[in-house]
Amino acid sequence: xxISIKNLKRSIFGLISITSIGLMGIAxxxxxxxxxxxxxxxxxxxxxxxxxDGNSGTTTLSAITPTGAGRMSSATDALSVTTNDVGGYTxxxxxAGASNNLVSGSNTLAPSAAxxxxxxxxxxxxxxxxxxxxxxxxxxxxxGNGTYTTTFGTCDGTNSSVxxxxxxxxxxxxxxxxxxxxxxxxxxxxxxxxxxxxxxAVNNGQASGTYTGTVVFTAIxx
Numbered sequence: 001x002x003i004s005i006k007n008l009k010r011s012i013f014g015l016i017s018i019t020s021i022g023l024m025g026i027a028x029x030x031x032x033x034x035x036x037x038x039x040x041x042x043x044x045x046x047x048x049x050x051x052x053d054g055n056s057g058t059t060t061l062s063a064i065t066p067t068g069a070g071r072m073s074s075a076t077d078a079l080s081v082t083t084n085d086v087g088g089y090t091x092x093x094x095x096a097g098a099s100n101n102l103v104s105g106s107n108t109l110a111p112s113a114a115x116x117x118x119x120x121x122x123x124x125x126x127x128x129x130x131x132x133x134x135x136x137x138x139x140x141x142x143x144g145n146g147t148y149t150t151t152f153g154t155c156d157g158t159n160s161s162v163x164x165x166x167x168x169x170x171x172x173x174x175x176x177x178x179x180x181x182x183x184x185x186x187x188x189x190x191x192x193x194x195x196x197x198x199x200x201a202v203n204n205g206q207a208s209g210t211y212t213g214t215v216v217f218t219a220i221x222x
Contacts, residue, residue: 048084049221050083053079061200062158070202077195079196090220093181096216097214104211107206108211122134122169133201135198135201136198156199181217
């Protein structure tokens, strides 16, 4: 079989040429330009807060049978607050309106004459003296979780028409001037309880009747 040297040279040259073109293509692909972009996914979780009154909105003190020296009743309220706010929360107290008297028809039961800065035992006059009754709130010393902003020291528990006690009370501030009861900087989702005691004292100069007033507790996420 005769093989032409001339044709063989042409075949080899063609093979070399094809191989060279293929290698050039690979080199060109390796040097191709690319472009990338990063995307940050963001979602905000808003704080939520809920306050629940342990007495379901009404704290009822036991009826008082007055004497000349005065008698008193007291009751506690437990406020439960739940929040997801990492900064915690505060709880405040104030009256719903511009008066902090308890009212029964045209008769009133005056607030304590003390202050939140200097709370004092409830005082009533003897017989039909000017101050025939007084009421107020007390902040206990035992804080549990978080911090009571100001503690009044001695607080009564639940008393039913007993002789005057040494519990320390202050008037509930008027609407627009809330008093901060409690704060916490907890960074976890928690339910904490804040306890407040209310008390009323009267002597036999206080008119009979059912005296009422509205107190507002507010929980504020911080």
